[in-house]
Amino acid sequence: MDPCKVLQPHGVLICKSCRYACLIQEVTNHLRTKHRHLSAQQRATIQKAVGRLPSLFHNQDSLNFFTLPACPVPAILDLAGPHFDGLKCDRCQYIARQDRLTQEHCRIAHDWVNPRKPGRTTREIPAFSNPWRSGVPCQRFFSSRRASGWFEVIIPDASLPGSPGT
Structure with missing residues (x-):
């Protein structure tokens, strides 16, 4: 084994x-x-x-x-990552690493409407905050298919491989 x-x-x-x-x-x-x-x-x-x-x-x-950890857990050193570019929904446990997937989740699951309409410049839109946090450290158990969702991890030591600053 x-x-x-x-x-x-x-x-x-x-x-x-x-x-x-x-x-x-x-x-x-x-x-x-x-x-x-x-x-x-x-x-x-x-x-x-x-x-x-x-x-x-x-x-x-x-x-x-199979259930993903609901609360942040210490990074699991046996798994790939952790990745430091997670985007975590403010209303639930959903995490993705792509803007498009996070926006799609918020739109479908929480009826979020993007205030930035196509074709408008940033100057025309008043400042707003997204309904998600960025820079969330995350890992996943499976690389694809069922149960391949991301979960938030706690980084106990900045010397982990792949962490910002290493």
Whole structure:
């Protein structure tokens, strides 16, 4: 199980190389496609060891019960990041790293209307504040598909790799 690690408080298996969570049923495919340096025997041994692990998320359907941390948690060093460009909604826990996605969320979930209309210059618009915070440190467990949302993290030490100023 060398390239994998169990992150028990969250019930996920982390690939140490990719630094993202991997579902039990997808470990073999993940190792075959992302870690070709491993032999078929090594992959089979890892899959067998992983298959015996209790109470981990096994497939995409099981992720319906996966919840992201609701409150900021200390950065998880086994995961990729943290990223320092998160945009967090002021009204809920939603975090994205792109303006377009954050605006879309606020428009759909909270009926937000952008005061900047197309074609107008900034000088014509009075100052306003967006309904989100920028520069939020964030991480995510899965790189795509279900449960790949971002969550806010607390940076206990400015010497973390990738933090501003390093």
